[in-house]
Amino acid sequence: MRFSIGLLLAVILVSCVDEKQSQPFKTVSVTPVYEDSVSIRAITFLDSNTLAFAGSKGTYGTVDVRTQKVRTNVQSYDSIVPEFRAVGNTSTDFFMLSVANPALLYKTGDRGKMELVYTEEGEGVFYDAMAFWNDLEGIAVGDTVNGCLSIILTKDGGQTWSKISCENLPKGVDGEGAFAASNSNIAVAGNYVWIGTTEGRIYHSLDKGMTWSIQQSPIIHEEPTQGIYSMDFYNETIGFAIGGDYTQPDANTANKIITQDGGKTWKLIAAGQHPGYKSCVQFVPNSEGKGLVAVGFTGISYSANGGESWKSMSEESFYTLRFLNDTVAFAAGKNRIAKLVFQ
Numbered sequence: 001m002r003f004s005i006g007l008l009l010a011v012i013l014v015s016c017v018d019e020k021q022s023q024p025f026k027t028v029s030v031t032p033v034y035e036d037s038v039s040i041r042a043i044t045f046l047d048s049n050t051l052a053f054a055g056s057k058g059t060y061g062t063v064d065v066r067t068q069k070v071r072t073n074v075q076s077y078d079s080i081v082p083e084f085r086a087v088g089n090t091s092t093d094f095f096m097l098s099v100a101n102p103a104l105l106y107k108t109g110d111r112g113k114m115e116l117v118y119t120e121e122g123e124g125v126f127y128d129a130m131a132f133w134n135d136l137e138g139i140a141v142g143d144t145v146n147g148c149l150s151i152i153l154t155k156d157g158g159q160t161w162s163k164i165s166c167e168n169l170p171k172g173v174d175g176e177g178a179f180a181a182s183n184s185n186i187a188v189a190g191n192y193v194w195i196g197t198t199e200g201r202i203y204h205s206l207d208k209g210m211t212w213s214i215q216q217s218p219i220i221h222e223e224p225t226q227g228i229y230s231m232d233f234y235n236e237t238i239g240f241a242i243g244g245d246y247t248q249p250d251a252n253t254a255n256k257i258i259t260q261d262g263g264k265t266w267k268l269i270a271a272g273q274h275p276g277y278k279s280c281v282q283f284v285p286n287s288e289g290k291g292l293v294a295v296g297f298t299g300i301s302y303s304a305n306g307g308e309s310w311k312s313m314s315e316e317s318f319y320t321l322r323f324l325n326d327t328v329a330f331a332a333g334k335n336r337i338a339k340l341v342f343q
Contacts, residue, residue, distance in 0.1 A: 024304035025284075025291070025342040028313045032338045033068045033330075034061075040332035041279075041319045042087040042183035046094060051322075051330050053337060054084035054096035060114075063337060065324060070337075075114055077104055085180040086127060088158075090135040095158055097140055099180050101125040105140070107158045118152065118161040125150070128180040129195075131188045132158075139209055141186050141195050143177030149195070153209050170214045173199045175224070179243075182280035182320035184230040187239065194263050196228030196241050204263045217266040219243055220254040228257075230280045234289035237262050240307055242294055244277035249298045252276040258307055274310050275301040279319050284342075285326040293342075295321045295331055300340070313342075 040055035046062070054060035058081040061072035075082065075096075082098035089095060093108040102121040109115035120127075127142035127150065136157050142150030148166035166172075176199045178185045185196045195203040200221030205212050221227045223245060231241035237260060244255035252273060257266045277296055284291025292303040300314040318333035321340070329340045 025302050025313070027343050028300060028302075029341045029343075030314060030316045030331075030338050031341075032336055033063055034070045034337040035335060036072075037335055039083075039319075039334055040337060041085045041181060042096070043320055043322055043330060043332050043337070044087050044089050044094075044183075045322060045324060045330075046089050047091075048324070051324075051337070052087060052089065052094045053332060054087050055332075056083045058082050058084075060084060060096055063330070065330070065339070068339070075106060077102075077116070080104075086130040086140060086183045088130040088132050088138055088140075090132055090138075090157055092135065093158055095130065095138070097127050097130050099126055099128070103127045103142065105152075105161065117158060120150075120152075120163070126177065126180070128178040129183045129186040131186050131193070133188050133191070133193075133208055137208055139186065139188070139193055141178050144172040144175065148172040149176065149178070149197070149203065151195075151209065164209065168212075170203065170212055173201070176201070179227065179229045179279075181229050181246075184232065184280050184282070184320065185228055187231050187233045189233045189236045192233075192236055192262065194231060194233065194239065196231045196243075198224070198227035200227050200243075202228070202231075202241070202263060202266065215263060215266060217241065217257050218254060218268050219257050219266075220245070230278065230294075232282050232292075234283040234287075238283075238289040238306075239263055240281055240283070240292055241266070242275075242278045242281040246277050246279070246297075249277040249296070256307055269307045270303075270310060274312065280321050282321055282323055282329070285323050287326065291326075293321060293323075293329065295319070295333075297333070300331075302342075 051063040058074045086097040098104040105118035106114040130140035132138040148169040200219040229243040233239040278294040281294040295318040297317045318331040321331040323329045
């Protein structure tokens, strides 16, 4: 009898925990942790205690998420003060990649300074986002140059990077790129990678960038300001992408898509419903692929049912967001970084 009662109590406790975790968010509190005259579109957690960021004016730094202490520095290159819109990390290093020509990719150096590990010069050079599969293998994507997307890979922890030849990539569309809006139009899971473009196309690789296929998604992409701005995958199967048109931020026709088969097929969801344009979308951890938060200069929106319906949670403006756990996230935007607590 004692064992049966103990087992019953354990079941009840587990059920209560599961029930608590599955409750939809009702509110979000926003607490500023860093304010300065810098635009920040790229953030990443180095570990459970440290958020790293890089932005305009060559500014980069870290936030201690426990004490909210901020450390910043400025990176320059000759007379150039780069603008960073892509960051990434391994367990030992932080990376930041600049937009425009020349492209400048830095990693944590051995003497407390950032080390330049990759440069690229040429007309049209413009890198947008980066991600790592593990401590050795990473990828960054940029706009179309010489007929194909610009994609670079590392296999040695970011010490060296090599660009994929256009012969080994699908043919690009003239002017096709990947919006450098939130360092989130590239997603990785397992050995997979997906890249969403301005043309509403999704590049997909099953083998960490060795071979590629393309799916044309139904997301709106008729104008240069339209297309996929952000995507995230909960696992190797469930993915979500959002975009629209930042010049018409309230337009919500054909700006949200979902896949349930690893990106083989995509379908429109919540068409004609809130929200309109957003620059970043992320799955809520431990939500079974149902919880989604999207941010933009139009505010913070939330879905508890996999994107089928959404509600506006705040008018606070941000460009990008990353979750620390299943209730706490950090977001960055114009002149600030903030801590977001969902309840």
